[in-house]
Amino acid sequence: MLRVRHLEISDLITAVDLADGRRLPVRRDEVVRQLRDSGDEPAARIVAGLPADRDGTLDPDAVDRLLISVHTELQRLSEELRIGNRLVHLLGPLFTAIRADGGHPGPYRLVDIGCGLGYLVRWLAATGALGPDVELIGVDLNAALVGEADRLARAEGLDCRFVHGNAFELPEAATVYVSTGVLHHFGAAALAGFFRTQAASPALAFCHFDIAATSLAPIGARVFHRARMRHPLGRHDGVVSARRAHDDETLLRAAAVPGMRALLYEPRGLSNPFCTTLRPILGVRPQLEPPLRQALGRASRRLVGPEHLGPVRGEATR
Amino acid sequence: MTPAVPLMLLGLVDAAFSGFRAYAGRDARIRKARGNLRAAGRGLAVGAALLLAPTLAAALLLATPDRARTYAALTSGGWGFLLPLALYAAAVLLSLAVYFTLPFRAGTLAMVIGLGPLTLLRPVAVATACLAAALNHGGAPALLVGAIAGAAVLCVEPIVYRRWYREVQ
Numbered sequence: 001m002l003r004v005r006h007l008e009i010s011d012l013i014t015a016v017d018l019a020d021g022r023r024l025p026v027r028r029d030e031v032v033r034q035l036r037d038s039g040d041e042p043a044a045r046i047v048a049g050l051p052a053d054r055d056g057t058l059d060p061d062a063v064d065r066l067l068i069s070v071h072t073e074l075q076r077l078s079e080e081l082r083i084g085n086r087l088v089h090l091l092g093p094l095f096t097a098i099r100a101d102g103g104h105p106g107p108y109r110l111v112d113i114g115c116g117l118g119y120l121v122r123w124l125a126a127t128g129a130l131g132p133d134v135e136l137i138g139v140d141l142n143a144a145l146v147g148e149a150d151r152l153a154r155a156e157g158l159d160c161r162f163v164h165g166n167a168f169e170l171p172e173a174a175t176v177y178v179s180t181g182v183l184h185h186f187g188a189a190a191l192a193g194f195f196r197t198q199a200a201s202p203a204l205a206f207c208h209f210d211i212a213a214t215s216l217a218p219i220g221a222r223v224f225h226r227a228r229m230r231h232p233l234g235r236h237d238g239v240v241s242a243r244r245a246h247d248d249e250t251l252l253r254a255a256a257v258p259g260m261r262a263l264l265y266e267p268r269g270l271s272n273p274f275c276t277t278l279r280p281i282l283g284v285r286p287q288l289e290p291p292l293r294q295a296l297g298r299a300s301r302r303l304v305g306p307e308h309l310g311p312v313r314g315e316a317t318r
Numbered sequence: 319m320t321p322a323v324p325l326m327l328l329g330l331v332d333a334a335f336s337g338f339r340a341y342a343g344r345d346a347r348i349r350k351a352r353g354n355l356r357a358a359g360r361g362l363a364v365g366a367a368l369l370l371a372p373t374l375a376a377a378l379l380l381a382t383p384d385r386a387r388t389y390a391a392l393t394s395g396g397w398g399f400l401l402p403l404a405l406y407a408a409a410v411l412l413s414l415a416v417y418f419t420l421p422f423r424a425g426t427l428a429m430v431i432g433l434g435p436l437t438l439l440r441p442v443a444v445a446t447a448c449l450a451a452a453l454n455h456g457g458a459p460a461l462l463v464g465a466i467a468g469a470a471v472l473c474v475e476p477i478v479y480r481r482w483y484r485e486v487q
Binding site for chain 1: 427430434
């Protein structure tokens with residue numbers, strides 16, 4: 001029997017040269033083969049139906065249109081699940097803590113890594129939820145998504161900007177790195193490197209939201225994506241995302257990097273899985289933890305460090 | 319009292335929501351209250367047109383010689399049709415009330431166990447309503463009108479989507 005590896009179609013149908021951000025051609029039969037090898041025949045059939053030229057290279061314009069369409073539907077899920085409010089619930093106190101720290105006068109800069117259509121950044125700009133001293137930047141390796149995010153922001157006159165490229169190569173340093181639904185794209189080993197890069201930067205904190213890895217998540221994702229997503233690619237990748245989501249221990253272990261205090265908000269056992277579909281892993285400079293907890297108030301009881309894993313597993317994270 | 323009025327109202331409200339759903343996920347702007355209203359209006363217009371079909375079907379059935387008996391069957395079947403739909407509508411309204419009035423965690427709960435699955439259950443609710451119409455002394459006439467009405471309300475969303483929202487806005 002084939003061992004099923006969980007691959008997301010959207011990860012496979014676009015490729016970018018990481019050195020210069022250039023779009024690379026993707027062969028349809030190669031993607032189909034990868035998906036078949038992973039044991040995911042339905043996904044292989046979805047890709048086999050995508051338009052390609054006579055050489056079998058996926059039509060980049062069609063792929064871009066498809067990804068924009070799927071990400072627009074994905075934004076609907078974020079809207080319905082009030083992801084903006086969920087982020088501000090933590091980012092508000094985080095910026096309060098940063099302002100209270102005194103050593104870091106504003107303005108501050110929030111960088112959304114893998115922003116896609118930039119819903120979070122545009123929502124924050126539209127609501128002004130973090131205050132006027134926070135500059136909002138979205139970054140993504142996908143030029144089409146970034147272009148669409150920029151178009152949407154300009155159409156509504158929003159005070160934010162979008163950059164095509166690597167979030168860690170921006171000319172200006174971020175104060176806080178954030179992301180939503182990005183972490184499960186990394187394997188456990190790459191995850192630690194991702195956090196280490198942010199810890200080595202001048203950033204004061206990171207706050208990355210991803211699907212809460214509960215036993216209900218794949219079932220919930222299947223029902224919800226079936227109800228809300230129209231294209232089979234969106235439905236497929238939504239369910240795979242839930243299956244790939246990292247558990248609490250993996251996240252806390254990976255985020256425990258030098259220079260940052262790893263904290264997980266709403267871990268299993270301290271949250272209702274029906275109420276918490278996404279939850280964040282944070283890394284804050286150690287001096288920021290007390291003011292962050294103070295700013296969070298009663299909600300800080302839901303914020304736990306690696307010691308939450310228990311004495312034996314906690315030791316392993318140090 | 320005839321169940322036709324509450325059934326028609328329910329159908330029109332459902333059509334407006336169907337218009338909203340057809341638009342949802344096709345416009346990534348942040349501020350889209352006007353777009354939502356326009357979509358609901360389009361759903362309402364399409365729904366009003368489609369709901370003429372069951373109305374016409376009922377009128378044709380009532381044009382038969384045994385009009386009083388058919389009227390009684392349709393009335394009885396109509397109440398049977400209304401009951402499951404009213405329960406469904408109550409569940410939707412409760413979920414919406416929780417979603418719009420309580421904090422985001424409760425809103426997530428309302429969406430995850432309420433509004434999301436309830437969207438998928440729409441065909442089941444309609445099928446149950448048809449069955450209830452037939453069983454509640456409505457017989458074949460109520461089943462026929464109910465099936466046409468059910469098909470009409472289920473068609474609103476795909477029609478609005480294909481007509482106005484196939485492409486991302």
